[in-house]
Amino acid sequence: MEIRIGVQHVAREVVLESEQTPDEVQKLVETALEKGTPLVLTDERGHHVVVPGNALGYIDIGSETRGRVGFGG
Numbered sequence: 805m806e807i808r809i810g811v812q813h814v815a816r817e818v819v820l821e822s823e824q825t826p827d828e829v830q831k832l833v834e835t836a837l838e839k840g841t842p843l844v845l846t847d848e849r850g851h852h853v854v855v856p857g858n859a860l861g862y863i864d865i866g867s868e869t870r871g872r873v874g875f876g877g
Contacts, residue, residue: 806822808863809862810862812861818855826868829845839857841857842854
């Protein structure tokens, strides 16, 4: 699933593909916002992305459904 993170005072957003579920990501975001702790997400390749909780502008959590490949309808 694709996750897009807007960081305050940064022009570009952070985009990553993750194997985490939308519910897991939402809980991590809520905790980071409530406690002011860093948001730590893991991408498909096992890399960790760390964003300070107090710098989060927005989070766009994609659906778990992956798009089709090819020309089918």
